[in-house]
Amino acid sequence: MNTTIKKAFVTLTAVSCLACGASLAAAQPLEIVPISAPITGEIIPISAPINGEIVPISATDYVIAHQNKLAPVRVYGQAASIEENRITLENNNDNAEFPSIVLNIGENTRILNAVDGLPMKLEDIRENETLYAYVGPAMTMSLPPISNAELIIAGIPADFAVPTYAEIEGVKKGTDGSVVLKTNQDVDFTITTDTTLIPFLTKNIITVDHLRPGSKVLVWSQAVTEDGKQAADAGTANKVVAFPYEYAGYVEAGLEGLSVNGEALELTEDEAPYAADGHLMLPLRKLAEALGYEIKWNAETSGIEVVNGNNVLYSLTARGSEVTTGDGETRELFATSVVKDGVTFLTADDLIALNEVKIVK
Incomplete structure (x- = not known):
């Protein structure tokens, strides 16, 4: 049977980021990184056909999709227009793939001064001022493309090395x-x-x-x-x-072991990570407890609950294919949970998302 990845991360489109004038480019040695090439949205087979036959994936091969999470892309240019929640960046460089890009300014967008890193307000930005922004990585297919700005750097002095x-x-x-x-x-x-x-x-x-x-x-x-x-x-x-830490912790995981916040976990033979159907399977209880959470059994629902204090973070049934988050939302797991010798395993991607941890490459 052809095994496929159940979930694929798809960008709305892939575009090159803006390049700007020579003066600031000289002051900033880092190359502007273009937005990643497009992922087509097709389901990517784990097994590749060779001579018409499907070759099964190796028992030790796996993919952790969260390790391939795209980083925000840096763009820069002049503020051609400034509206209530949008800035249009315009570039005079003829080699730019797009002459302009629209930045959506949300409640979580930080606007910081280039010299001291202190917050600025949108109204502090002047028209035609040079800005650096970290956006996306997804952009709309419109012209000009539109992307959400995570951070904007303004108040840049001439010939200043932008942070x-x-x-x-x-x-x-x-x-x-x-x-x-x-x-x-x-x-x-x-x-x-x-x-x-x-x-x-x-x-x-x-x-x-x-x-x-x-x-x-x-x-x-x-x-x-x-x-x-x-x-x-x-x-x-x-x-x-x-900036304030946004994760519950960070995790290093592989077939050789599992560590949380830099501390290697002692695992029994039954708790050892293993690969199955292209996923890395990790022990639920061991990882959750290392993050300071508690595992409880709900007899009424015959389900497993991961609890932080008095709050249920998420719950699932053994050998189930769905998980319910603390706010009552139900979603499909990357792969069905597995119980082996009394130990419940979930995919690394599911545990990363549910526990809001950083996966270290």
């Missing part, structure tokens, strides 16, 4: 006390003892230990020398603003 907005994918500590942050913007930043670490809009004191996979940061780095050339220490962070 980079990114989510941390991994943290590596060096023997010299330095820390290297791998980010979803295809650039690594080195944190040294000279780097200033600032929490966003709080007076708390933070250290490098607060920077973990899933942390969103705004990073100022020594990007260029006085003559406009890229500096040798371009990846060294001068200042980092860390």
